[in-house]
Amino acid sequence: MTALLYTGRCNCGAVTAEITAEPVATRQCWCRQCQKTAAGGPTNNAMFPTDSVTLSGARGEFVYVAASGNTLTQEFCLSCGSPVLGRSSARPQFRTIRIGMLEGDHRLRPAMAIWTDDAPDWAMIDPALERWPQQPPAPMPKPTSQD
Template identity: 60%
Template structure:
C-alpha cells in the first residue's frame, strides 16, 4: 500500500511509497495548536525517501520546545498544511493527515505534548501519552493512558 495526498486547491500533491508510517501521532504543542486553529495536528511520520512532493511549497521555521528547528511546509496558494521536518530527525517527514487523500485508514496511536493541551481538549485515552517531547519514532518508552 502507498499513500497519496493533495492540498485543498490541488497545487501540491504527494505520493508516499512507504507501506506504513513509522508513527502516527497527535501533537498538542502550542505551535501545532497555532497551525491547527486551536486544536492538535494529526500526523503520519514517514522516511524522507518515501515522500515525493510535487508543487511549490511555502515554509516557515522556528525553534521548537524540543530545542530542534522545526520547519513547517504548506501550500502557498491555499494554506493547506502539508508536512513538517525537524532538524533533529532529518531522515523523517511528518505528513499532516488532513493532507492525505481520504481512505488512508491512519489513526494516531500516540498523543504528544499533552501538558500544552487546553483544559477542554479531548485526548484519546486509548493512545499512549507524553507530557512533552516523546522518544524518536521507532523507539518505545511510552506509558499507555
C-alpha cells in the first residue's frame, strides 16, 4: 500500500482528494480563464501524476479550448463550487490540483508563474518565481526510487 502524502477537500467537504506522490511541478497561472476561476487573481496549482490522485464526491466540469490550443477541463464541487482541479488534453499523465484544496501544513507553493503576459497590470508576481509569458513545456516526471 502506498502512503498518503496529501489529502484535500472542498469548502463543504463533499469532494475529497487523496494523493500518493509528490508534485512534479507547482505553478501560479495568470491565464484569463484562471483569472476568472480565481476571482481576478491567479490559480495556484500542484501537478501530480494522474495515477497518484484519487478523488471522491460529485464534481461538475467546465470544458473549453484554451489559448494554448489544448482542451482543458476544470472540475469543481457541485455543492459549494470550490475549484478542485484542471486537466489538459495535452497532458493526460497529470492532474493539476488547486493548492487551496489541500489540507494541513503541506508547504507547497508555486515555483513558477505562467501566462504572465495575461496578468493584469496590478498583479504582484513574486520576483523569485521562474516566469513564462505563456505555456511552459510539460514537466518531466520525477524518478521514483525502487527499494
